[in-house]
Amino acid sequence: MRIIVTGGAGFIGSHVVDALVRQGDEVFVVDNLVTGDAGNVNPKARMINVDIQNKDAVSALWRDVKPAAVCHLAGQMDVRVSTRDPGYDAAVNILGGLNVILASREQGTQRIIYAGSGGTVYGEIPAGASPAEETLLPNPLSPYGISKHTVEHYLAMYAAWGGPEYVVLRFPNVYGPRQSPHGEAGVIAIFAGRLQQGLPLFVFGDGRQTRDYVYVGDLVEAHLLALRAGTVQGVFNVASGVETSVLDLIDLLREVTGIAPVVIHQPARAGEVQRVVMSNKRILEALDWRARTSLVTGMSQTWDWIRMKVGHA
Template identity: 40%
Template structure:
């Protein structure tokens, strides 16, 4: 299939492009490289069609329409909670208006399906008795970032209802892996991995018993490709491991991967931090014929090895 990947030079996008090419798909990447890099792609820009542009530009819409893509995977956007709170206008401009520009291009050019990168932040702080979180959980985002993602999910549904544009929205757990920056929802691993790779100290905010659901970027990419072909579209799926890992357990595994004991420093908990987080992935397993494959210890080993080589 002919696939456009917005944000394809970024962290998750670079994993996805590799899998798309390996599966024989034709990939085009749209990225303004404000946070990504063309060097994230295998062989750089020579691997696939690469468009360096802002998704909000009107000429980008025209170019997409001329491209006649089968699928658009929409990964581009503002992904930092703190930035969304400091600058809600910028967050909305990228995540809502940028997406509308992409959706308009899709509906006017016969795109069969849009795959959208949503987030576990859509759920907000869910009580522990509701874990693991299912897709039916009430949406209560605690940041403008989460709010814009929820808003785009509603845009996708209405575009389907009004124009017949198929979609799948994927709410990611905490994603980690090679080529990750110190941003986004899985950024704690890349922050720790860079410091551990350099032999530096790491700091944990809180007692380290808080849990997260860490999923390897390659498994996310496989889930996206599964969403491209599923017969059960026009809905939302969680992509996760459905496994809680505490920060203390994470640090122990990272120390083993680095071949040394890591003794973290501790600081006061940060306001607004969630104590426990884990997503239910049963719907994705059943309807996308998908399973996360990467063992956390192996994924962390790959991630630390990558950062050691940087």
């Protein structure tokens, strides 16, 4: 199948590209490399440097490639950047997303798989409440959560207007090799990078805030299933359904790395939610997807990569 992967030079997108290439698809990567790295791009995929904010460039490219499917992962993915500059966040995530949808529609693309954000769309999941199901009323608490969620509406609306079909995969906290240890997001990569350099770990607040973590390889599997899911469409959490606190993560990292970290507590960050956990019942039933990689296994793979990367930085 001829597939465009936007954001295919980034952390998650590059793993999706690798898997598609492995299964024999013809893959085109669309990325402006603002946070991505051309070195991540599989040599069997074609890398095209285009900014998705440029409607004419996107439209022309889609006309040339005529993709059967699109995995749309390009985006501004940092909550704090979205707070500082909500206009930029909206321009990339909402208008850029719309450019991708409209170009796909023009060229008769059958399916769009979209990188949604389960970690921000639901807002705070109150203590004691069940894991968030897809039917829970969205309550994004950041410009990023709003921009990621807005595109879901366009996808559903255009699907109802004749296509493309769509699958929104609402990602939880994704981790694994190629996640930047120097970014503001991605606590496992950041902690592992600091451990590797012998630096202390900063914990904001008491460290009891919880998140739902999924290994990037499991997320890739969800993309492969969603691309070939017949007429199945809609919104799906791609979650483990398990809550892990920051303090639990530190214990697991100690187990995996054999290094006892120095932990420094800092004041809780304004606006940070305490609890995120999502149900994976819908994706299990519709696509037979489950999170197969345990945190310990996924962390070991991440640690191996960080040692190689930071060791050679």
